[in-house]
Amino acid sequence: MKRFERITYAVFGVDVITSVRPNLDEEKVYLAVREALSLWSTVTPLSFGAPRAGEEPLLRIRFESDGQPSLGELGATSGFVSSTPTGPTGGADITIDSDNLLFLDRYLESFPIAVHGGPFDLIAVIAHEIGHGLGLEHPPIDPVTGQETESGMMSPSKGTAVIRQLYPYDIREVQRRHGAIQLGGAVNANLPETGRLIDASSGVHLQTAGSGLVVSGPTEPTSRAVFDVLVPAKNSWANALRLQFTTVTQNVFVNRLDVFDGIFPLQQFAISARNSGDEGLAGKSWDLLLGFLSRPRLANDMLVRTELYFTKKDGQPQSDFGVLQLAGVTAETLPPAFEFHA
Numbered sequence: 205m206k207r208f209e210r211i212t213y214a215v216f217g218v219d220v221i222t223s224v225r226p227n228l229d230e231e232k233v234y235l236a237v238r239e240a241l242s243l244w245s246t247v248t249p250l251s252f253g254a255p256r257a258g259e260e261p262l263l264r265i266r267f268e269s270d271g272q273p274s275l276g277e278l279g280a281t282s283g284f285v286s287s288t289p290t291g292p293t294g295g296a297d298i299t300i301d302s303d304n305l306l307f308l309d310r311y312l313e314s315f316p317i318a319v320h321g322g323p324f325d326l327i328a329v330i331a332h333e334i335g336h337g338l339g340l341e342h343p344p345i346d347p348v349t350g351q352e353t354e355s356g357m358m359s360p361s362k363g364t365a366v367i368r369q370l371y372p373y374d375i376r377e378v379q380r381r382h383g384a385i386q387l388g389g390a391v392n393a394n395l396p397e398t399g400r401l402i403d404a405s406s407g408v409h410l411q412t413a414g415s416g417l418v419v420s421g422p423t424e425p426t427s428r429a430v431f432d433v434l435v436p437a438k439n440s441w442a443n444a445l446r447l448q449f450t451t452v453t454q455n456v457f458v459n460r461l462d463v464f465d466g467i468f469p470l471q472q473f474a475i476s477a478r479n480s481g482d483e484g485l486a487g488k489s490w491d492l493l494l495g496f497l498s499r500p501r502l503a504n505d506m507l508v509r510t511e512l513y514f515t516k517k518d519g520q521p522q523s524d525f526g527v528l529q530l531a532g533v534t535a536e537t538l539p540p541a542f543e544f545h546a
């Protein structure tokens with residue numbers, strides 16, 4: 205039976221980044237850190253948690269500001285953590301340069317005119333540095349073309365896209381260093397049976413379409429919609445949630461996802477997915493793997509609450525309605541018998 209290695213982490217300087225980045229607050233910064241960590245723990249038998257009394261954290265994530273964005277450097281990491289037969293060793297110091305324009309909710313936050321590029325995805329910046337902290341390097345450069353042989357979260361430059369998923373390069377490399385996770389079954393939500401609109405602006409509709417759901421609403425003025433679906437995964441150990449949807453029009457974006465064990469909050473995810481071509485993922489269809497840091501055993505069925513907005517921005521094609529198709533919500537579970545490394 206494969207053990208789960210416990211890697212401790214601590215976050216410093218949250219007051220620094222929230223004071224220089226008015227679009228971010230403490231809650232958003234911690235959400236970004238958790239989501240960045242969960243990208244890695246989803247595919248490897250690692251668990252991330254706070255150090256116990258007297259324990260030194262292995263990953264030390266620090267937000268810094270000297271009033272000057274360091275050009276081309278969003279973050280830096282020295283040292284890394286290795287997995288060994290006797291547990292994790294080493295340690296990493298990660299610094300994030302808070303003087304760059306950084307976002308969490310790409311389409312709700314506003315920014316000053318960028319002087320040195322950006323705004324940049326805070327989750328991707330942290331996830332990239334955590335990758336270094338787990339021992340990963342940038343993808344190799346082809347000596348003939350001078351280009352990367354493949355892309356990754358570990359690519360040194362990702363532009364201003366919203367990238368909150370690992371690439372095959374990242375998964376292969378982190379599993380080579382820390383092992384691959386062994387999964388149990390997958391539990392699908394019955395979307396037409398359980399889909400329910402719970403909070404919506406006037407004119408927003410939720411309809412069934414085959415085995416999926418379609419949400420639509422007027423884009424002017426901005427509409428908000430929150431809908432629930434239920435995943436019958438009671439008594440399972442939850443590793444991750446797979447979310448498959450298509451942003452059919454340019455005027456709809458998925459903002460947040462809240463996951464509950466019955467009525468008890470499990471984890472929140474920042475999605476910021478929109479069909480506008482600048483997200484860096486495969487076109488307008490999204491297939492997201494969202495990991496649970498605590499890998500809980502569910503006492504109830506899993507409630508998945510999605511928040512989205514329909515809104516028209518200047519320069520976008522005219523459209524009266526925003527349309528989103530939800531194709532699948534699936535809980536990825538762990539085998540019944542597994543243990544955490546104490």
Ligand SMILES: [Zn+2]
Binds near residue numbers: 332336342360
């Ligand atoms: Zn790097």
